Amino acid sequence: DVKVTQSSRYLVKRTGEKVFLECVQDMDHENMFWYRQDPGLGLRLIYFSYDVKMKEKGDIPEGYSVSREKKERFSLILESASTNQTSMYLCASSPAQGGFLGEQYFGPGTRLTVT
């Protein structure tokens, strides 16, 4: 089974702190994604990566950065946390299949609260 793990299930941080969310997948997937999920807004893509050291902005990248130094690990960084970044953060991975993206496998999520 594909396994996607995230470093924390729950996290509480103070405004202005630098926050690191880690995601690791064990299926050698090329593609990795970070989403945030908010009530009534569904899933919104923050960043994704289709290869090591490659990254692409999603729909809401402002206030976030990412790092992918190894194929299995994709980190989301909140440079200076703000209260409007309180949310559920979901990591996902997917294989590349002939130029298309296959189905995504999601991690358990990190519920981040910024106070």
Added chain:
Amino acid sequence: ELKVEQNPLFLSMQEGKNYTIYCNYSTTSDRLYWYRQDPGKSLESLFVLLSNGAVKQEGRLMASLDTKARLSTLHITAAVHDLSATYFCAVYSSGTYKYIFGTGTRLKVLA
């Protein structure tokens, strides 16, 4: 820009009844995914629909894809309480290499 709309957003139904969730999308795509999310948990893949006319079934759930109408349906047959969850569809955008998610349908099956 690809947009994905799901309806209804909320659905409360009695056990044993049938219902359909609709997923409409705005531009051409031939890859559509359905996911289930239980409260407080992450998303679990249900179906992958890869071509026009594709139909997949698992237990009481059946998903279909009509790429010409840009429509996918998730049909629930004889609902049971265990199907209570939020269901998302997601469409692959080949132009941007992204998955675009619908806002989800929160299903509650009443005993």
